Amino acid sequence: MAWSPSTLFELPEGCTRLSGPASQFWSGATNRFWSDPEPAPNLLLLLSSTLTAEVEGISAAGATSESRRYTAIADAELLLYGPSHRPSWPLPPLPAGVSPALISWVAAEAIQIQPWVGSIGLAKLPPFPHLRFEDPQFGPAACISTGHSMTPQRVEQLLIKGQRFGERLRHPLVLAECVPGGTTTALAVLCGLGLPANDLISGSAIHPPMALKQDLVHQGMQSAELSATPSAQELLAAVGDPFQAFATGLLIGSLASSQPLLLAGGSQMAAVLALALKMVSTRERRLLSNQVLIGTTAWLAGEVLTPTGNKRASLVELLALLEDHFDVSISALASGLRFGDSRHRSLRDYELGHVKEGVGAGGLALLAQLRGLSLDRISQACDKAMDQLLESTLKP
DSSP states (O other): OOOOOOOOEEOOTTOEEEESSOSSEEOSHHHHHHHSSSSOOEEEEEEEOBGGGGSTTSOOSSSSHHHHTSHHHHHHHHHHHOTTSOOSSOOOOOSSSOOTHHHHHHHHHHTTOOEEEEEESOSSOOSSOOEEOSOGGGOSBOOGGGSOSSOHHHHHHHHHHHHHHHHTOOSOEEEEEEOTTHHHHHHHHHHHTTOOOTTTOOOSSSSOOHHHHHHHHHHHHHHHTOOSSOOHHHHHHHHOOHHHHHHHHHHHHHHHHTOOEEEESSHHHHHHHHHHHHHSOHHHHHHHHHHEEEEEOHHHHTOOSSOOTTOOOHHHHHHHHHHHHHTOOOEEEEOOOOOTTOSOHHHHHHHHTSSOOOTTHHHHHHHHHHTTOOHHHHHHHHHHHHHHHHHHHHOO
8 A cells, every 4th residue: 555645633642752743743644554443454563582681680571581581472472362361471570560561452452453473583482373483493592792693694584584574564564572681682783883872772670771781782792893884784693683683674575565664662663673774775764764653652752861951851862863864754652651540550660660661562552542542541441451460360
């Protein structure tokens, strides 16, 4: 389906513009695809892993390095089957909060989207039907500190498979991910692309381990011995993860199918977009940026990691860097969903800075709002889902 203009309309309650058209109205073809009920978008959740997640203190997506090996499977089960289901892999214990997959499930149910789940480089195969994009024997990527996260051959194959997937799209696609340790690999590839992102990448912890992330990136870059201007493929092999390689190919492939993409996430989606922009021509950069909308949560959108003179949020600063670096305009919106009045402490923890984003939560909540759901309805549904989740964990 080709792109065409659409009418102007005001953003839903609480939604904020992070980058893109500087107007209180959201304009352009993007509106048509995400606010209209037809055509219904597809939803793809990509599960992947990197041994970077096993570094002590690097991630709060699981309280231990052992539990983080199975976070992606547990989150996907919650998204697929809902909070009343007794999972094969229970949600890992978190320092605070609850899996953002709960929000994703609520939003997907409300707008009646059935997710696809894809597996790339997990330590264990998911116990539910899923798309398998490479031989499971490849397993997780190595820790980025090695400077050799993946072989160049693996990167190339994942790029090709992702590109084919993008070329075959027939509907708009919501792309989500679950990659514990993924904000660290995002930082690595963004820095490798020459973007000064060191103080702009958050994480699932209330106080992201910025120094630890930067140290791992520094070790990886030194070990990789890359040139001053490495290619996207070289960066992925050195300090990337399997999700990034497949998703980068998918974005490039979407140029052929001309299908719009809602990248549901924050810095990890910004990193994937940057890699794709690096790999295409100047003309294709404009086309790709016009097809893409980044959707995230209010908690991530409002986070200021290192206060600057203008006090802009860190994700806003990061997106501005991408726009300047690649000479494009990137549309990004944050959902208005908040949990200040929730009955559940695990949801109110989001307001304190725990968890923030993941499993497409922000993008799916945004999509639900764009399709007419009120904030009250979404937040009340999240409270009810928490009731169901707690009840299911108490069942004998």
